[in-house]
Amino acid sequence: MTPTREVFFNIRHVWVMYALFAVTLAIFSYGFCRHWQRWSRGLPASRTDRPWQRLQGLLRQTAAHDRLLKRYRAAGFFHLLFFWGMVILTAGTTVVFIHNDLGIHIMQGAFYLYFQSLTLNIFGALFIVALLAALVQRYVARPSRLKPDHWQDGLILILLLTILLTGFILQGARIQLTRDPWGAWSPVGNVAGSLLARLFGVDGLRQLHLFTWWFHMALVFGFIAWIPYSKLMHLLTAPANIYLRDLEPRGALPLLDIEKTEALGISRLEQFSWKDLFDLDACTECGRCEVNCPANISNKPLSPKWLILDLQKASRAEHAAAPTPPPNPEEPSPLVGPVIREETLWSCTTCRACMEQCPVMIEQVPKIVQMRRHLVMERAEFPDDLQGVIRSLEARGHPYPGSSASRSDWHKDLDVHVLSDKPGQSFDVLLWVGCAGAMNDRSKSVTRAVAQLLQAAGVRFAILSREEKCTGDPARRIGHEFLFQQLAQENIATFDRYGVKKILTSCPHCFNTLRNEYPQLGGNYQVIHHSEFLQELVASGRLRPEATALGKVVFHDPCYLGRYNQVYGAPRQLLDSVPNSQRAEVPNWSARNALCCGGGGGFSFMEEKTGTRMSHNRSRQLVSTGADTVAVGCPFCMTMLEDGVKTVSPEGQTPRVLDIAEVLAQAIMQNPAQEPGR
Numbered sequence: 001m002t003p004t005r006e007v008f009f010n011i012r013h014v015w016v017m018y019a020l021f022a023v024t025l026a027i028f029s030y031g032f033c034r035h036w037q038r039w040s041r042g043l044p045a046s047r048t049d050r051p052w053q054r055l056q057g058l059l060r061q062t063a064a065h066d067r068l069l070k071r072y073r074a075a076g077f078f079h080l081l082f083f084w085g086m087v088i089l090t091a092g093t094t095v096v097f098i099h100n101d102l103g104i105h106i107m108q109g110a111f112y113l114y115f116q117s118l119t120l121n122i123f124g125a126l127f128i129v130a131l132l133a134a135l136v137q138r139y140v141a142r143p144s145r146l147k148p149d150h151w152q153d154g155l156i157l158i159l160l161l162t163i164l165l166t167g168f169i170l171q172g173a174r175i176q177l178t179r180d181p182w183g184a185w186s187p188v189g190n191v192a193g194s195l196l197a198r199l200f201g202v203d204g205l206r207q208l209h210l211f212t213w214w215f216h217m218a219l220v221f222g223f224i225a226w227i228p229y230s231k232l233m234h235l236l237t238a239p240a241n242i243y244l245r246d247l248e249p250r251g252a253l254p255l256l257d258i259e260k261t262e263a264l265g266i267s268r269l270e271q272f273s274w275k276d277l278f279d280l281d282a283c284t285e286c287g288r289c290e291v292n293c294p295a296n297i298s299n300k301p302l303s304p305k306w307l308i309l310d311l312q313k314a315s316r317a318e319h320a321a322a323p324t325p326p327p328n329p330e331e332p333s334p335l336v337g338p339v340i341r342e343e344t345l346w347s348c349t350t351c352r353a354c355m356e357q358c359p360v361m362i363e364q365v366p367k368i369v370q371m372r373r374h375l376v377m378e379r380a381e382f383p384d385d386l387q388g389v390i391r392s393l394e395a396r397g398h399p400y401p402g403s404s405a406s407r408s409d410w411h412k413d414l415d416v417h418v419l420s421d422k423p424g425q426s427f428d429v430l431l432w433v434g435c436a437g438a439m440n441d442r443s444k445s446v447t448r449a450v451a452q453l454l455q456a457a458g459v460r461f462a463i464l465s466r467e468e469k470c471t472g473d474p475a476r477r478i479g480h481e482f483l484f485q486q487l488a489q490e491n492i493a494t495f496d497r498y499g500v501k502k503i504l505t506s507c508p509h510c511f512n513t514l515r516n517e518y519p520q521l522g523g524n525y526q527v528i529h530h531s532e533f534l535q536e537l538v539a540s541g542r543l544r545p546e547a548t549a550l551g552k553v554v555f556h557d558p559c560y561l562g563r564y565n566q567v568y569g570a571p572r573q574l575l576d577s578v579p580n581s582q583r584a585e586v587p588n589w590s591a592r593n594a595l596c597c598g599g600g601g602g603f604s605f606m607e608e609k610t611g612t613r614m615s616h617n618r619s620r621q622l623v624s625t626g627a628d629t630v631a632v633g634c635p636f637c638m639t640m641l642e643d644g645v646k647t648v649s650p651e652g653q654t655p656r657v658l659d660i661a662e663v664l665a666q667a668i669m670q671n672p673a674q675e676p677g678r
């Protein structure tokens with residue numbers, strides 16, 4: 001006898017089930033088409049290229065739950081059970097359909113025993129465990145990231161739990177009533193059947209099976225029909241959103257074609273791309289983005305989760321309303337202000353922590369910056385603190401007080417190759433100093449340390465000195481795309497004039513913009529951060545650090561070095577290369593999870609007027625490691641954290657804040673053969 005089972009045991013009038021299923025599909029399709037129409041209103045975006053790379057990423061995030069298991073691991077693990085439970089049970093239902101409705105008899109033999117009976121039983125039971133864990137998390141543990149509760153959250157969990165339990169009741173009753181010889185291959189159903197047989201007897205069990213079968217079907221069909229009208233929609237949109245993720249360099253904001261565009265920035269929903277609109281419906285409301293957001297943690301009026309949900313609500317409400325006349329650019333924005341407040345947009349440091357945490361790869365930062373573009377370029381509205389910065393960038397090509405001539409102050413007593421002085425002299429790498437490195441007193445000593453280390457290693461480098469202009473990073477993050485493009489084009493012309501191919505910089509913001517954003521405007525160079533460059537010099541033996549009084553050291557990951565460019569190892573290896581150094585990490589808050597210092601997105605030039613200080617929050621974490629030295633790799637982190645650690649450290653226990661170049665320069669000075677500047 002071949003192992004199998006009867007699909008419609010004890011059921012008559014099966015046509016009713018098919019009729020109900022047709023109604024279910026119609027309701028589902030109507031709801032789904034409404035979403036599709038809404039997404040189609042967005043502008044074009046290319047997100048279907050490189051299918052193999054997209055598929056690999058999709059599998060990593062779904063089958064392996066890569067991101068979900070990196071933070072809040074217990075929740076991630078139970079979600080993994082949930083996911084696989086859903087996948088395996090859906091596969092089991094598909095097998096029944098193929099076997100019964102298509103007449104391809106696969107539900108039999110070993111496949112029936114091992115997959116359709118045993119595997120489905122195990123995954124069904126694990127699914128129940130995951131649902132119970134989700135209920136405990138949501139209603140007992142109640143982490144703040146999941147608040148506030150929505151009536152759908154509990155209903156969805158109870159609905160799924162009921163579907164699974166009724167499934168086991170049906171299976172148990174059938175095993176008992178048919179005296180199924182292979183019942184033991186479905187262990188959970190088998191045990192359930194034995195208990196039910198004792199409780200109900202044979203006749204009662206038959207009635208129970210009949211009632212439960214229709215109840216179970218009604219719940220399943222109701223569940224499917226409800227998907228497009230509820231939070232369940234993310235079951236479809238979340239994996240699709242991962243597949244459609246941005247594969248361009250992480251650090252590149254969307255380029256605005258200023259010549260062709262009609263609107264500077266985004267002030268209405270339909271000015272977003274279709275992918276931006278799709279993003280809004282992929283949110284699972286898990287709150288992971290919110291927990292790592294420095295603005296949210298410091299009580300600023302910004303939650304990346306609610307930014308997405310508010311846009312989602314507006315998108316759905318607008319579509320449900322009667323058709324509106326074509327937008328009139330003279331009218332005030334129905335989006336920036338009424339839906340997303342200006343203060344919300346000006347609270348973001350563009351640190352990318354939200355995007356790094358989001359398990360479904362929603363893209364908050366480009367949306368925020370594109371709405372800022374509308375404020376800055378269309379409405380000329382931005383925080384007062386930024387007025388001087390923008391004026392200075394426009395007039396002098398840097399955001400600080402003082403003329404461009406002061407860019408050469410830091411190297412007056414150093415013998416460095418300035419390209420304009422000796423244009424024909426060859427060099428291996430251009431040292432891009434950056435505005436902070438050239439004009440901020442504290443950062444100047446970092447630039448000197450870098451230059452002296454390069455000299456000690458015998459690297460042939462050159463600088464632009466007064467010919468260097470801001471890369472345009474602050475202008476772009478603030479939303480002044482026009483100014484960014486102007487500055488970038490001027491710098492690209494200078495690079496071309498001198499035949500620059502390789503650029504070294506100690507500023508992660510310059511590093512990111514030169515590396516990832518200049519190619520958008522035709523500037524393609526090999527760009528390297530000083531942490532990587534110096535680490536290579538140490539690894540190759542050209543720099544040989546000796547022991548110093550560094551003590552315990554903790555590295556603060558700059559957002560634009562780590563999250564944007566995935567450089568996590570080099571600065572740590574550099575610190576480890578100093579003999580006798582002892583390195584600490586901030587538990588749960590380092591590398592990709594590092595909390596932003598609060599210096600990006602224009603914040604280095606703005607006062608924090610609401611909430612607590614972001615730099616103090618990060619400093620508290622760093623100081624809690626008991627480190628003697630906080631090592632940084634960014635001039636803005638230096639400014640923010642020097643102030644922060646002074647404020648939050650217990651008296652007499654303030655750690656030093658040093659750039660990794662300064663740490664290395666001190667260690668090199670201990671080696672008489674390699675003293676910097678020799």
Ligand code: SF4
Binds near residue numbers: 293302348349355
């Ligand atoms: S980029 Fe940073 S500050 Fe901005 S919303 Fe995301 S986590 Fe918050």
Ligand code: SF4
Binds near residue numbers: 304
């Ligand atoms: S945006 Fe992403 S991380 Fe934030 S709540 Fe939605 S799904 Fe979760």
